[in-house]
Amino acid sequence: GESVGLHLPTLSVQEGDNSIINCAYSNSASDYFIWYKQESGKGPQFIIDIRSNMDKRQGQRVTVLLNKTVKHLSLQIAATQPGDSAVYFCAERSGFQKLVFGTGTRLLVSP
């Protein structure tokens, strides 16, 4: 079956460092990917998305890279701040199918 997984359950960084959160997916038919940030006790917050016809997309301080060859997705956060501390989920979808969430990575930013 389809699955989306993450390599690192917890990532600890220092404030100001760049963070990279990785995600592997297994459904080669997935054509849309999203990164969400979830703070404790809150719902997921949209960060950035990318479609399968692209391999890179940039937002404010964030960049998503998509490698369809190895079915890998990453989220890069530049100049990580304490406010970036949260759990990050990748999610993937094929066509109009349901959104499938990965297992999540906790990002801890130390001042």
Add this chain to the structure above:
Amino acid sequence: GAVVSQHPSWVICKSGTSVKIECRSLDFQATTMFWYRQFPKQSLMLMATSNEGSKATYEQGVEKDKFLINHASLTLSTLTVTSAHPEDSSFYICSARGGIGSSPLHFGNGTRLTVT
């Protein structure tokens, strides 16, 4: 824009009672809403897809008679946990999108249900 409001944010109820959770799209019409369940330190698991004016589509293993979903308008979907038991305690989150081609980018802030 694209705000989804969920109410209540937390609720405590006794075993055997029913609890209703509301999900509203505040500034857009949501033809489709999604209900998720999340256990501590785990990912979001889709429970059901709620379509305005029609029956909800439940994921495998989710009891439709246990988790009643109603999507009577383009801005409101409700999830009712019937005859709640302690194992129903969880974080329930809704998500809404506008049209078929839109992506479900907008989540509510979740409802923490504790069944005693």
